[in-house]
Amino acid sequence: MVEVNAESEMSEALSGIVMDDVLSRHRRERKDLQAKIQALKKSAPKNDKKKRKEIMEEVARIESDLEKKQASELVEVEKEQQIKNQNEHQDENTNGKQQNFDDALCNGDDDEEDATGTTQRVTKAQKRRDKKAREARQREEDIRIAAEDAKSAPKAIERRAIQSKLLERQLTLHYIPSDGNCLYNAVRHQLAQKGLPTYSVQELRKETANYIRAHKDSLICYMTNPKTGFLLTDAEFENYCELLHTTPAWGGQIELKALSSILKVPIEVLQAEGPPTVQGADEFAGPSLLITYHRHMYSLGEHYNSSVPIVQV
Template identity: 50%
Template structure:
């Protein structure tokens, strides 16, 4: 399996993913306008995405098997050459074999995790989608790059009629609030490796990471953003009621985000929301 053919597979999968996403968007619009068929349409969305996920996982498994067979052939050729020219040591062959087995093991783990994650992702996605549709909302997807919380908040500022603030500005505001409220926030902050409360040095590094890196943001950062912006921030999730950060005297409307535990294999993620297209047309 050559690099060109492998790249072609990944390119085709990306194209297929975009086509399914476009189909899903059309189905969402239909679900909004045809409430009698909403359940069937949502199930169709899950079926389309699940089938695509399985198809792509199967293709990656097949790709790995072909690569394994190719490597076995190459290894055999190398062994023949070694017998003739005595160029490859036994130690090198052992290292090559170990590396090949490790690659195969990692590929199997990735494929298995993809299937498990995608199953959980579909269930979570459907649950959140139903909650949003009940509120005449739809999901606005945010890139998964560590800045998802801040980009989602910025999008909400814009759609709610407030002034936009870029990621850099939002991160600075968040870090400054956390640093200024150390005494009240520190009790909720722990070292992820030791689960012990942060030391003063760790707290300083934490604030610096919030301000100057693409560190992922969670509940502490949502609280900091809500108080810095003086707006309530609501988070919709698949399990449990929505959570709202902010004092009762903060002026609405709420900034409404969605929280996803299973959307991406890299970890937790935030998306933004917006009024469903049909709702916008009715208002206009």
């Protein structure tokens, strides 16, 4: 019976160590991931939008993979601990009297005084239960701290701010994949929401590139080389339009202006900080397409999402 107790104590100790090790390893993995993401950022050529898009997808993938893996590991460890606790509890109920007898033979009981000065005998079984309770409280505290850290991350703060602004309009986020085409897919989703004619991503990209070419004189003053800070040369301008048309190059204010003019509809962009911006508000009537702009949703590159009305239950 003494051997059974020793095995039980070792099992409990190992269970606590396993959870602590998992949480510690998870922290190291998240820290290592951030270092890897920073290295990927530095390796992304600012003027190579195709490579930038590929790295953005890789960052999103490895972040998602790590989150899923860590969540799965925590669930598995918790399940194993629950099963062990149930089995040990059953064993204790069955062998409780014998356990106390064996504890006494081995001089394993300790005397403790309560608040009234009365001496009480504390068995090894009670010690194990107390230790288990302390470890459970510590795990809960670790999980709470991790959750609080996640809440204070820029991504979470930004998402809550945007969701709050959408809620004022009885709207909520509609997530768009991060594949370099987020602006065009967000606009396509909004067109469908408003019951307006819609187009494929490739059609929107082609028309946007053609619009920018046709309005070069009025737009070129806003288009600079990210490396030098100087206005684009004629060759750089043409390369910009070609990449826009033929690759999943990310879109910004220039593309928003072009899309608003092509579709003849205002496009409102909601963001966490500052007032919304609206393209085409003075030129076109009718309800705006409402999309959201995110600086921190993904570790590399900005992102656009769409919006949908909140379903009333």
